Amino acid sequence: METVIGNPFIKALIILFLVSATTAAGDAPFIISHKKASLTRLNSCAERVSVSIDIYNQGFSTVYDVSLVDDSWPKDLFDIISGNTSKSWERLDAGGILSHSFELDAKRQGMFHGAPAVITYRVPTKVSLQEAYSTPILPLDILAERPTENKLDWLQRLLAKYGSQISVVSIVLFFIYLVATPSKASAAKASKKKR
């Protein structure tokens, strides 16, 4: 009887210990933010930058007045097409995720090094506003000169990606065709027999 009561309790304790060991944050919130920027070439003199920022709360308590500000895109180099570089939310619960995205048009050619976005939030246990930084982004080569891709290279890439799948499917289909359709010689024999 005692072992039955003891075991689930001990299991719960072990689980709690493991969870706390992996997060190592006590009961405070831990904001992790992931910033991603991708380039899409519209034409030879325009490039679109799509920025998406995810905010995760990996801590154990809720954070309030979450505000995201991304001022790393100077106005003389980028035009905002859709969305806004800043956003705010009321709260982010423990284990929750918030996402925000916007699009910019790049005006000038060159290498651009972006700074991380800044996230500010409030916690009940502290008076001052807390700060967190998102991941930095890799340098963006705006309007880079792309070498013209050879048709042969494109074909090679396609082959490398789908070659094995195409060949195996074609082998199987060919085998089925061989088995299902009789050969011309045997067809002639069968018609002769009928006569």
Place this chain on the structure above:
Amino acid sequence: MAIKILRVFFIGLLLLQFPLFQVVRCQSEIEADVEGSELGIVREDVQDFVGGNFKPAPGVETICLFPKNSAKVVPAGEKTELLVGMENVGQSPLNIIAIEASVHLPFDHRMLVQNLTAQVFDNASVPPSTQATFPYIFAVSKFLQPGTFDLVGTVVYEINQSPYQSTFYNGTIEVVEAGGFVSVESVFLVTLGISLVVLLGLWIHGQFKRISQKTKAAPKVEVGTGTTDASMDEWLQGTAYNQSSSKSKKKK
């Protein structure tokens, strides 16, 4: 005809595979470069810090997150991203030097499977009383067999010119085979399965036919040769019997 088609088909397949060998060779070189990409210019003294054994600083908290991958699935040979959260509770700013990781066997932590490429940073710092996130993109060897492995991730940083090191992750990852649903093995397996089902169906159909024929078949009545018309027999053509019958017919 079929053999001719077969020959042409297999020669065609062989020719199709030739350019593939070159492409595969190039790919491994490119991957190595991408894994080691930095977010800035490499520091000269990085080699002194990476691989060293330092203690963690007291005012630093670390956390690890696999974004949109709570099961910690790592496809072998493909890039996986994880985020390292650093909190600087201390009074001085923190400079991140590098993030490195290694894969170990789950049952014996001393057995090293693979050392993953370290990601070095040049200008990454965490001000005091702030949290910051850093990405770490890695790829395990594509020949690593699927299963559970131990991943140990450490971040090397310095505070006031003193190096420190913290382990942000020391747990299991699930290595799976990269590749979509259509692969060589799956296509062959599916075709084999379908053909076995079809064969079984044909056999059952044959059995049914045999059983139904046994019950339906009417008993055959032996007719004998008596009822056949003798004048219909071809083999009697030109013999005495036929000539006499034709004469009798003429007379009539």
